[in-house]
Amino acid sequence: MKKLAIFVSLIMMLTLALAGCGGGTDSAAPADGSGDAAATGTSGAGAAAADTGDAVNINLWAGFTGDDAKAMEGMVANFNEEHPDINVTFYTAPWSDMFTKFAASYGTDAGPDAIIMHATDIPNFASREMIAPLDDLTEQLGVSADDYSENIWTGNGYEGVQYGIPLDYHPMAVFKNVELFEAAGLDPEMTFETKEDFLAAAEALTNENQHGIALGAEHAHSMRYWYGLLYQAGGEFLTEDMSASAFNSPEGTEALTFLSDLIFTQKVAPELEADIDRDWLSGNVAMVIEGPWFVPTAVDSGFEFTTAPFPQIFDEAAVWAGSHTLTLPAQSNGEDREAAAITLVSWIAENSVQWGISSGQIPASYTVQQSEEYTSMDNYKYVKAFIDQAEIVHYEPLIPKTAEIGADNQLSPILNGIFSALRGDQTPQEALDTAAGEVDSILQS
Amino acid sequence: MGSKASKQDIPKWRRSTGTLLLFILPFFILLFVFKILPIFLNFYYSLFEMDLVKTTGFVGFENYKTLFNDPHFYRVIRNTFQYLLYVGPVNVVFGFLLALLLNTKLKGRIIARTAVFMPYVLMITVIGIVWRWLLDGQHGLINQILGMVGIGPINWLTQESTAMLGVAIASIWWTIGYNMIIYLAALQDIPKDLLEAASIDGAGPLRKLFSITIPLVKNTTFFVVITTVIYSMQMFGQVYVMTGGGPNYSTLSFVQYLYIKGFREFKLGYASTIGVMLFLIILVLSAIVFLLFMDRDKTKKLAKGKGDE
Numbered sequence: 033m034k035k036l037a038i039f040v041s042l043i044m045m046l047t048l049a050l051a052g053c054g055g056g057t058d059s060a061a062p063a064d065g066s067g068d069a070a071a072t073g074t075s076g077a078g079a080a081a082a083d084t085g086d087a088v089n090i091n092l093w094a095g096f097t098g099d100d101a102k103a104m105e106g107m108v109a110n111f112n113e114e115h116p117d118i119n120v121t122f123y124t125a126p127w128s129d130m131f132t133k134f135a136a137s138y139g140t141d142a143g144p145d146a147i148i149m150h151a152t153d154i155p156n157f158a159s160r161e162m163i164a165p166l167d168d169l170t171e172q173l174g175v176s177a178d179d180y181s182e183n184i185w186t187g188n189g190y191e192g193v194q195y196g197i198p199l200d201y202h203p204m205a206v207f208k209n210v211e212l213f214e215a216a217g218l219d220p221e222m223t224f225e226t227k228e229d230f231l232a233a234a235e236a237l238t239n240e241n242q243h244g245i246a247l248g249a250e251h252a253h254s255m256r257y258w259y260g261l262l263y264q265a266g267g268e269f270l271t272e273d274m275s276a277s278a279f280n281s282p283e284g285t286e287a288l289t290f291l292s293d294l295i296f297t298q299k300v301a302p303e304l305e306a307d308i309d310r311d312w313l314s315g316n317v318a319m320v321i322e323g324p325w326f327v328p329t330a331v332d333s334g335f336e337f338t339t340a341p342f343p344q345i346f347d348e349a350a351v352w353a354g355s356h357t358l359t360l361p362a363q364s365n366g367e368d369r370e371a372a373a374i375t376l377v378s379w380i381a382e383n384s385v386q387w388g389i390s391s392g393q394i395p396a397s398y399t400v401q402q403s404e405e406y407t408s409m410d411n412y413k414y415v416k417a418f419i420d421q422a423e424i425v426h427y428e429p430l431i432p433k434t435a436e437i438g439a440d441n442q443l444s445p446i447l448n449g450i451f452s453a454l455r456g457d458q459t460p461q462e463a464l465d466t467a468a469g470e471v472d473s474i475l476q477s
Numbered sequence: 478m479g480s481k482a483s484k485q486d487i488p489k490w491r492r493s494t495g496t497l498l499l500f501i502l503p504f505f506i507l508l509f510v511f512k513i514l515p516i517f518l519n520f521y522y523s524l525f526e527m528d529l530v531k532t533t534g535f536v537g538f539e540n541y542k543t544l545f546n547d548p549h550f551y552r553v554i555r556n557t558f559q560y561l562l563y564v565g566p567v568n569v570v571f572g573f574l575l576a577l578l579l580n581t582k583l584k585g586r587i588i589a590r591t592a593v594f595m596p597y598v599l600m601i602t603v604i605g606i607v608w609r610w611l612l613d614g615q616h617g618l619i620n621q622i623l624g625m626v627g628i629g630p631i632n633w634l635t636q637e638s639t640a641m642l643g644v645a646i647a648s649i650w651w652t653i654g655y656n657m658i659i660y661l662a663a664l665q666d667i668p669k670d671l672l673e674a675a676s677i678d679g680a681g682p683l684r685k686l687f688s689i690t691i692p693l694v695k696n697t698t699f700f701v702v703i704t705t706v707i708y709s710m711q712m713f714g715q716v717y718v719m720t721g722g723g724p725n726y727s728t729l730s731f732v733q734y735l736y737i738k739g740f741r742e743f744k745l746g747y748a749s750t751i752g753v754m755l756f757l758i759i760l761v762l763s764a765i766v767f768l769l770f771m772d773r774d775k776t777k778k779l780a781k782g783k784g785d786e
């Protein structure tokens with residue numbers, strides 16, 4: 033009996049200790065866009081609510097985890113402090129969970145008064161009339177299209193109607209390990225203006241202990257790289273009316289061949305690579321192409337690095353990008369709450385410098401980007417490479433079916449086609465042809 | 478006399494069936510609302526084309542027709558059974574052997590028991606991340622150890638042939654402690670005098686194991702097998718964290734498929750259809766396990782009884 037007691041208490045102690053560890057590992061989860069890791073939380077912002085009984089209570093929902101969640105919690109706390117008449121409750125859960133709850137709460141007054149989503153989610157909710165058109169509200173919101181890159185602003189709409197106010201945008205950039213660059217006799221500040229530039233650097237950085245560049249065999253980023261290269265080569269992902277695939281073109285094949293050659297011909301990227309971030313952080317690869325959300329992780333790791341814009345391989349300038357956007361639900365929760373939600377959204381857009389500094393994401397507004405407060409922040413030297421790409425970003429198609437064919441869905445035919453080419457199971461042409469057939473049948477269904 | 482008196486001491490209201498039902502009612506209400514009702518609702522939903530906010534219409538068995546023509550569906554069934562095949566036998570047999578080992582008077586067995594059970598208390602996301610590192614193709618610890626004996630390197634999670642094996646190894650490490658604990662409890666319930674009597678009669682350790690221990694933990698084995706089967710069919714977290722279902726859909730699991738269809742693509746009717754199929758498969762498997770473990774003698778007697786009449 034006594035032994036049993038010892039056993040039970042040992043287990044309980046371990047459970048406690050491990051639960052502690054568990055909480056800390058959330059940020060180490062794979063970052064796929066903005067991380068789908070486990071952290072879920074609500075942060076009411078009590079102080080303001082406690083002393084003002086007649087404050088308007090509204091809900092802001094998002095799918096942020098890790099650094100992003102913390103950054104938005106901080107912003108909401110500041111907003112509540114500045115606005116004694118409004119009390120915002122911020123709720124965040126992994127994207128899919130949040131969207132499911134959004135749907136479940138739809139039509140009740142327990143749902144969100146403002147929602148942050150990805151630009152590519154807009155078509156899903158706009159086509160179901162769950163989020164409100166903002167064309168008539170932009171003035172009230174105090175935002176103007178002129179303050180944003182045209183690509184980014186129009187990328188927050190659906191069928192020509194504006195549904196979102198861009199909060200940030202996240203293209204990709206090359207993270208360079210300074211020590212390995214110097215050891216290879218390369219300038220760590222270098223950028224990659226041509227295919228030859230890039231290949232020469234990658235080859236110089238490859239030796240028996242390390243590879244030049246990370247290229248995950250099962251990482252959604254591999255599709256994001258290809259997506260940027262497709263547009264660089266002058267190709268298109270879908271036909272102009274978005275009714276059929278257009279990526280199994282010579283341009284698409286050229287882009288994918290470039291990537292698979294990095295593995296099989298130049299051998300500057302590892303075969304069947306499992307974890308690009310960790311390989312870069314441990315010095316096994318000299319370069320990794322990542323999004324701005326990776327900046328805080330890289331800074332925390334403590335080793336010296338620099339960033340450069342996404343490599344220019346082909347003729348056009350282009351890079352894949354995603355974007356977080358502020359939207360309002362279509363249903364009305366009463367005038368007071370609507371007015372408060374508009375105040376909140378316009379405040380967040382206006383104060384997105386705070387978002388940019390603490391989350392690493394690039395604020396979409398030019399005014400904020402150019403503000404003294406933003407340009408003087410510690411990490412500015414790292415995010416500069418992302419900002420410079422604002423005019424050349426390409427979003428995944430703004431149609432509801434992107435949920436099925438985009439890089440975020442593990443069943444996406446094109447994602448799996450690219451993986452199969454990078455494994456060497458299919459030639460780039462075969463892989464794209466197969467994927468094109470499957471994408472077409474999804475688009476026609 | 479005394480015993481009669483005590484029976485009459487219990488007030489009538491406490492002996493009535495109504496009171497009995499009242500006591501179990503709270504449990505059954507919850508069971509009904511959160512378990513039984515959803516099973517039937519799920520079947521009902523599977524007959525509709527359902528979207529996030531609206532039901533677009535009754536489609537009859539259209540979802541089932543689509544599902545039976547969906548190549549992913551067969552892949553998912555194959556993968557899930559492959560996982561069950563890897564994890565099931567090891568978890569049951571080695572769970573039992575570990576329990577046997579840790580039921581002997583070894584030094585430090587409490588620490589050993591704790592160590593075996595410990596992974597089970599961890600979140601599956603943590604297990605997944607740790608094992609993704611351990612099984613890394615280029616720099617993983619497992620490959621370094623295998624390299625010392627001249628094997629490898631194996632790209633565990635990024636090639637089709639070994640990805641499910643990698644997931645299974647992590648899962649076994651995660652769940653075997655649970656089976657071990659259940660068996661350990663059963664082993665400690667075996668009366669010592671039975672084993673002693675057998676020793677006196679000259680039975681060796683193997684004889685005791687097969688004639689006493691294994692038959693006496695049969696009910697536990699039934700429980701362990703059935704839970705292992707059910708949990709294996711519902712496997713999700715491991716692949717979600719470790720492989721995302723790849724490479725080439727080779728680790729895509731039933732529940733992950735349901736999750737993607739329902740909550741990424743918002744095809745809730747179709748996801749319900751997948752859920753119904755999973756329910757049916759688990760039902761059939763459970764029935765098979767149940768039949769296998771039914772008391773043979775009883776079945777024979779039943780059969781005989783019927784035959785005589």
